[in-house]
């Protein structure tokens with residue numbers, strides 16, 4: 082059923098170079114943020130590569146095909162023998178060990194067009210890599226071409242329109258830092274290393290979404306290179322803009338530019354943290370029910386997380402108001418009354434606070450998946466205890482539930498974006514982290530078994546940006562009724578299916 086362009090090899094030669102402790106896994110999960118990979122800067126522009134002798138069994142281009150694209154200064158092509166290849170190949174998830182035939186490091190939009198034509202000529206499927214944070218490694222492939230966009234990382238703010246233009250290689254940390262100079266903010270995710278491209282094209286939620294909407298709700302224009310290498314602008318193309326808001330991850334083209342509206346930056350950002358120790362599954366469930374109930378009154382300036390490990394629960398509430406409202410104070414007091422430990426509130430200037438959520442720079446071993454959208458605790462009631470008991474058999478496993486709602490749940494936005502699950506008020510994320518390649522199979526099996534429990538209990542809607550390669554009926558789970566409309570975009574912009582990954586839209 083799944084296309085086999087992905088390697089699931091358990092081999093890893095660099096295993097000993099970047100051990101990650103369990104504690105740092107937990108911190109990573111709570112902080113949900115990691116550093117920015119170093120920027121490589123090769124000096125030499127290479128000519129496109131010809132297929133090697135090992136390709137001779139593959140179908141070669143017929144003699145009447147167009148000539149191979151001539152050399153270009155807009156893109157650098159690396160193959161397996163190049164030293165730089167390894168730097169650009171590895172995604173954030175160390176579990177993914179893919180081996181593309183060619184990595185096209187694009188320096189500008191023309192470079193992207195060149196790379197698409199190059200891939201077409203040599204009949205290579207294309208994966209698109211911006212921030213490289215796809216949970217399942219959908220931005221790399223085996224034996225295909227990867228369009229690598231990390232060098233296209235310019236930002237520019239227009240004070241007149243209060244918009245920011247971002248190239249796809251920009252990371253969230255860059256965007257937050259850049260806009261802070263103008264006292265502006267783009268609502269986005271919490272992890273600094275995530276690419277603004279992949280985040281936006283799949284939706285994008287975080288600390289500020291309940292007040293300012295999803296990242297994709299703030300998208301005004303994009304530019305896209307399609308499956309033939311042609312350029313399209315969304316200014317006069319509302320359908321293409323609609324698809325870019327939650328339905329554009331590697332499906333039918335390369336988004337080469339994003340223009341966002343921005344918001345006034347809150348001056349400060351406050352975190353409230355509570356810990357609950359020595360929990361069994363019954364107690365964890367009772368606290369989950371309690372948390373869901375309290376989140377009903379959470380002000381829209383706030384974000385909340387319920388993060389459950391084997392025996393410890395962490396509850397995080399954040400706020401962008403200068404002082405907690407009486408409603409928030411009452412809610413926080415209820416957590417304080419029950420918690421084993423209450424931390425002092427941490428109020429910091431916005432950028433400093435966000436930087437504290439940028440943890441490790443990876444790559445890390447992990448398997449994270451969407452554990453479903455929920456309207457209320459009732460959606461989890463029946464399955465909660467069995468899920469937690471299964472979690473406790475797997476070291477390093479966490480169930481994190483985050484608040485949505487607020488501005489996301491605005492019915493007027495329903496028609497404007499391919500993102501389909503606005504009415505869902507909570508999003509679950511199942512996470513497992515480990516240290517060694519030898520632990521992959523057990524960890525993956527644990528996730529698969531728990532996901533099956535969720536599916537059997539009727540949890541079938543999932544977040545596209547938290548993909549699970551084993552999810553049945555992922556088309557409906559990620560895109561709901563919008564899948565058919567995305568197929569229309571696929572037919573129009575990529576009828577030959579040159580852009581593909583294991584869960585890409587097909588016509």
Ligand SMILES: Cc1cc2nc3c(=O)[nH]c(=O)nc-3n(C[C@H](O)[C@H](O)[C@H](O)COP(=O)(O)OP(=O)(O)OC[C@H]3O[C@@H](n4cnc5c(N)ncnc54)[C@H](O)[C@@H]3O)c2cc1C
Pocket residue numbers: 113114115172173208209210211212213214215216218219220230249269270271272274275276277278279280282283284285286287329330331332334335336337546547582
């Ligand atoms: C540590 C961590 C923290 C996270 N925190 C959050 C969070 O707070 N909020 C949230 O909403 N999500 C979060 N995510 C999920 C994140 O939104 C997705 O992983 C996102 O797709 C990553 O984008 P990227 O550009 O870094 O990834 P990539 O791996 O480069 O790409 C991800 C997907 O988008 C496609 N794609 C990338 N660039 C383009 C492009 N220019 N044109 C077309 N398709 C493209 C790729 O084909 C791939 O399918 C987090 C992920 C991680 C690993």
